[in-house]
Amino acid sequence: MTNHDPDLQADLQPDLQRARIDAELAALGEDPADDEEFTFVASDPSMHDDVHEADVRTADVRTVATLVGLSRWDPPADGLSALERHRVWRRVEARIPALPTIVAEPGPAAANDAASSGWRGVVASLALVASVTLVLHVPVAPPLSPEDRDDLRSAGELARAQLQGAAAPSDRARELAQRYEARLRAARGAE
Amino acid sequence: MIRPMSRLMSRVAKGRRTLVVWALGLAACDPSTGGGNASPRAVERGGPDDTLRTHIIEPSTPTDEGLVYLRAIADVHERADALAGEARVDALRAGLGVPVPAGLAEAEILRLDLAARLGEELMQAPRGAAAARELLGPMLAVERSLPLDRATARALIVLGDAAVRTGDDALAAGSYARSIEVMSLLSQELRQELEP
Numbered sequence: 001m002t003n004h005d006p007d008l009q010a011d012l013q014p015d016l017q018r019a020r021i022d023a024e025l026a027a028l029g030e031d032p033a034d035d036e037e038f039t040f041v042a043s044d045p046s047m048h049d050d051v052h053e054a055d056v057r058t059a060d061v062r063t064v065a066t067l068v069g070l071s072r073w074d075p076p077a078d079g080l081s082a083l084e085r086h087r088v089w090r091r092v093e094a095r096i097p098a099l100p101t102i103v104a105e106p107g108p109a110a111a112n113d114a115a116s117s118g119w120r121g122v123v124a125s126l127a128l129v130a131s132v133t134l135v136l137h138v139p140v141a142p143p144l145s146p147e148d149r150d151d152l153r154s155a156g157e158l159a160r161a162q163l164q165g166a167a168a169p170s171d172r173a174r175e176l177a178q179r180y181e182a183r184l185r186a187a188r189g190a191e
Numbered sequence: 192m193i194r195p196m197s198r199l200m201s202r203v204a205k206g207r208r209t210l211v212v213w214a215l216g217l218a219a220c221d222p223s224t225g226g227g228n229a230s231p232r233a234v235e236r237g238g239p240d241d242t243l244r245t246h247i248i249e250p251s252t253p254t255d256e257g258l259v260y261l262r263a264i265a266d267v268h269e270r271a272d273a274l275a276g277e278a279r280v281d282a283l284r285a286g287l288g289v290p291v292p293a294g295l296a297e298a299e300i301l302r303l304d305l306a307a308r309l310g311e312e313l314m315q316a317p318r319g320a321a322a323a324r325e326l327l328g329p330m331l332a333v334e335r336s337l338p339l340d341r342a343t344a345r346a347l348i349v350l351g352d353a354a355v356r357t358g359d360d361a362l363a364a365g366s367y368a369r370s371i372e373v374m375s376l377l378s379q380e381l382r383q384e385l386e387p
Binding site for chain 1: 250252253254255257258261262264265267268269271272297300301304305307308341342344345347348351352355360363364367368370371374375
């Protein structure tokens with residue numbers, strides 16, 4: 001739309017400008033611009049600012065050139081690894097720093113990275129769930145209910161009751177020593 | 192001389208043990224497992240292990256060394272009776288350090304009695320229950336064969352008490368059950384001896 005000679009831009013009159021626009025649209029098979037559209041185009045400062053228009057045109061040309069270059073790029077038959085794709089896109093990004101929005105478009109590498117990152121997240125989540133499950137399966141005795149605690153206390157009392165009346169350890173030791181001595185004497189007497 | 196427990200005794204013991212553990216309501220003792228062991232599933236779940244292996248202590252051939260040892264242990268108890276607190280603990284600990292003469296089977300009973308008494312004394316002190324468990328736990332481990340004697344039953348009760356205080360209900364239940372079983376086996380053994 002702005003591919004006319006910038007040197008002549010200042011000299012163009014509104015009628016001539018409109019006629020040229022209509023001619024361009026007709027060449028593209030489009031209907032002529034109505035008044036509202038023409039007013040909008042005429043009010044666009046980029047149509048009248050030579051410096052800005054030059055920047056815009058340069059950016060447009062570089063954008064188109066980059067896209068054409070990318071479209072003609074033949075990937076290797078074996079494909080690229082995730083790391084190689086990442087490097088390619090980093091190189092492209094470095095070459096056209098003025099067009100970050102184009103480079104930022106999610107290409108195959110970015111998509112793959114995002115996908116693998118997503119999978120990594122899923123795997124990490126599963127691992128976390130598995131580890132929690134394993135931890136929960138470690139044999140741990142459940143806490144005793146009040147009834148169980150009463151039973152445990154009763155078992156202790158029953159065990160102690162069975163020992164009631166048994167000789168104390170000190171008496172037992174003395175008794176064992178005396179019996180042992182008697183046996184020793186008996187054995188010596190028999191010799 | 193050490194004599195393994197008779198098969199009949201084992202069978203009687205198994206029935207009693209099953210009853211005890213069932214009464215405790217802490218472990219489902221699976222009768223199909225046999226062998227006198229607690230249900231493996233119950234143990235896997237952290238339930239009580241009431242496995243009990245026993246042997247009978249037969250009087251050993253008396254020797255001078257044996258008599259010296261027995262007298263020394265009797266003296267340790269007598270000394271401990273006259274002491275209190277830390278001093279009593281030290282005296283009993285020293286008794287466990289007395290070297291055992293070779294072939295003196297009775298020493299196993301005396302050492303268990305000493306350990307049980309020491310465990311009781313340890314539990315009088317703050318955090319003594321853990322010390323009592325450390326002392327008695329290895330001596331009364333389910334993997335070991337224990338003397339069929341009152342000393343074993345006493346030591347198992349002290350271990351059970353220590354386990355209760357340290358929050359190990361499974362060990363407590365298992366220890367009490369094993370103690371009751373030891374006394375039941377002794378009772379059966381006595382009845383057999385009295386039978387014509």
